[in-house]
Amino acid sequence: MPFVIAADFDDTIFKNAWHTEGEPYHEVIDKLKEFKKFGAEIALWTCREGTKLKEAVQKCKDVGLELDSINENTPSTKVTIKEMAKEWGDEPFAESKILANFYLDDRAYNIEFFLQINVEQTCKNY
Numbered sequence: 001m002p003f004v005i006a007a008d009f010d011d012t013i014f015k016n017a018w019h020t021e022g023e024p025y026h027e028v029i030d031k032l033k034e035f036k037k038f039g040a041e042i043a044l045w046t047c048r049e050g051t052k053l054k055e056a057v058q059k060c061k062d063v064g065l066e067l068d069s070i071n072e073n074t075p076s077t078k079v080t081i082k083e084m085a086k087e088w089g090d091e092p093f094a095e096s097k098i099l100a101n102f103y104l105d106d107r108a109y110n111i112e113f114f115l116q117i118n119v120e121q122t123c124k125n126y
Contacts, residue, residue, distance in 0.1 A: 001080045003126045005035060006045035006100035009056040012111065013044075013065070024063050027115055028104070032065055038123035041074040042067050043098050045105070073098055101126065 007013055013029060014022035032042055044067045048056050053070070060067055068074040073081065077099050104114055 001076050003035065003038075003040040003102075003123050004043065004074055004077055004100040005032065005040060005102045005104055006043045006098045007032060008105040008107075009044060009046040009048060009060075011106035012104055014056075014059060022059075024059075025111075028111060029063050029065055031115055031117070031119065034119045035123065036066055038119055040119075040123055041069075041076060043069045043074050043077075043100060044071065045098055045100075045103070046071065069098075071098075 007028075010018040010022070013025055013032070015025050016022050036042060042065070044057065044060065046053065046056060057067065057070060073095055078095065081095060081099070102114070104110065
């Protein structure tokens, strides 16, 4: 399974975006694109729904950020969950929890740490 990042939208991928247009957080977007270049998968992980969610997805597309999933596990993670369920018995796994190696969110105060990650080394060592 590739390295997976679950990234929030408001004040994480876009600054001051909740209930406003918001500006792209270019350093974060560039780092996410770098992760994609090395094979990582990106799940947009947001509380947005409906029109606001569609706007967020479009804004990500507008800045060239390719998303692998939106408020759900990435395709490779879904495969891994199914394999784990088979291996561990017949109890189902809750797919409502997004499984990721890194959860990027302004409320976790980890954006500055994220920007310092050596992407190539992280993806290769994973």
